[in-house]
Amino acid sequence: MSGGRCIELLEDKLLIRTLRPWSGNVGKRLVKSPKVYIRDSGLTHALLNLTSLDDLLGHPVVGASWEGFVIENLLSCLPIGTTPWFYRTSAGAEIDLVLEQGSTQRYAVEIKRSLAPSLSKGFYMGCEDIGATKRFLVYPGSERYPIANEVTVIPLIDMMKELASRN
Known part of the structure; x- marks a missing residue:
């Protein structure tokens, strides 16, 4: 079985999620290979024999x-008609x-x-490239607050x- 077919099988069984690259016309050299995530972080931890939080x-x-984990949770809340992507250029915008x-x-x-948390220059460059209308940084804390360049933590x-709430 080829690598591509294995990925498709794991996707069909809902074990992994493949996130495709955003490919708008920005005139930059974009990364074209998808990002692959194991959908169940508990499964990841079990396969790695991580039995405690310290592990x-x-x-x-x-x-x-x-x-x-964050991506799975966010995608479960998406309004109808919303498409998820990731963005990365060969120059480091991500x-x-x-x-x-x-x-x-x-x-x-x-x-x-x-x-x-802090953001890299690559995130800000990516936001400009794609014309982001809103910018967020998701983190494991409990407070919501603004940081530079219209980003909300x-x-x-x-x-x-x-x-x-967009539904």
Whole structure:
């Protein structure tokens, strides 16, 4: 069985999610390969034999696990007609999740597993490239607050409510 067919089978069984790259006409060299996430972070942790929170926090997978968990939860709240993407250029501009609704709404969502999150220059460049109408940084904290360049730092549950209210 080819690698592509294995990916399709795992997608069909709802074990993984493939996020396609955003490909608007920005005149930049874009990454074209999809990002693949294991949909159940508990399954990831079990496969890695991570049996405690300390095991998880000390493992290199912790950031990717958090990112996949956040993406799964956010996508479960999307309004009808919203398309999820990610954005990355060969020059380093990157956005973890782009949510596009029609041609007028484009959310840029960065995901960080830090209680004191910060954004890279690549996120801001990506926001300009795609014409983001709203910018968010989802983190595991409990406070919502603004930071530079019209970005809102937001807890996961608040971001889910923000998306659900668009239905």
